[in-house]
Amino acid sequence: MGHHIQGVIARSSVVARIAQDFPGAEVVPLEQALLWVPTPEWLLDAIDETTRGDALRTPITGEHVYLHFVARYLEQITSRDVAMYFETDYFGGLGAQSAAVYRDGVLVLDAGRASRPGPINAGLALLGVLADAGRDAFDTVGLQHHRRMPHDR
Template identity: 35%
Template sequence: MGYTLEAVIAGDALLGAAARELPGATVVPLAQGLALLPMTEGRYPGGSAAEPADGLGFWSLPAGFAAVLARWSAAGPVAYGEADYFGGTGEQRAAVWAAGALVWGPSHTPEGRPSSPAGSPLSQALRRLGATAGGAVDEFAAVGLDRHRSTERWARAGGG
């Protein structure tokens, strides 16, 4: 069974307000006061074309969208993350913007390599947004990112 995710994650109020500038945007509540904006193909500026010139290495971040994330982060920290797994192998990449600038990452765990001792890129990014693992295995599970297995399912969960 696979898992794919391309999403913006931030505080629910911040992300709800920011997403209003994107026609048809879907914001899905997560645990711990966070929310997720699934970046489904073709729904946001630049579609799913990656930003090869930005040096961040994301495969689905729409062209120019890093600047949007930086602008949104003036209101609080904002993360962008991607994950692609099948049969237990895959990769993750995540970054966090705050106060208008990239402040962490991108962190990347390539296919075939274990996550760092600090956790997976998505868990580390979530920690920078204030998430805690609590009784869960990690921040990823604690906020509920394991609830759906694809970006499209997240979009449908939010009514998008």
Template identity: 30%
Template sequence: MSYDLRAVIAAGETLCVATRGLTAARTTSIGQGLSLLPMTDALCESAADSSRANALGFQRLPGGFEKLLADWSAAGPVAYVEAEYFGGVGEQGAAVWDGGGVVLGPLRVEEGEPFAPAGSPVSQALRRLGVVRGADQDEFTAVGLDRRRHTDAWIA
């Protein structure tokens, strides 16, 4: 089975206000006061700046979008997360902006690399956003990122 996620995560109100001008943006609540903005093909195409490269090395983040995330973070922390797995093998990446600048990452774990003692990149980003995990779960599971297997399924 496969899993892929490419999304922006922030407080629900932060994303609601930030995405007002993006017609391709669709947000959904994921719990603990956070919402998720899937980086769908339509959103990537509408937000892409082909004259700029993605400065952080993420696979799906459109060029120049990190500037938008920095701007949004003036209202509170904003994370960009990527995860791709097939048959239990894959990779993750994450970064968090707050107050206009990157405050975590970019973090990346490539295929075959172990997670850091602090947890996966996505879990570390979620923790920075204030997610509280349960005794038997990480932050990823605590907000239900395991409920959907593909980015586009978050807007279905």
């Protein structure tokens, strides 16, 4: 079975800003007071339009699928907060994941595409997630229940 999701995970203050900037954005509650804003194509296009021409303060290194305009937007909305952009793309046990965490407008985790588990769990830890005994942070917040983007259902 496949797993393909992407979006921004943050606490309510950041998500409120996203909802204000993009009124059609869907918000999915997760455990430990986190919220996930899936980023379907229309939202990525809207973010691109909003940030077009803005300079990226922190260069992105490594191999990433997410686009520089997402990075510019996260720099802007985390000036006094923290948020993570993440992606998963697995099918039949093969695939990769990536995560980037911005705190106070600065890139603090740049975990490019990795075939082994880790980048998303590392990012969730920076968001303050405490993994339950015997579970990783990904499962603790409930992301294992979301195998596809909401609009793909």
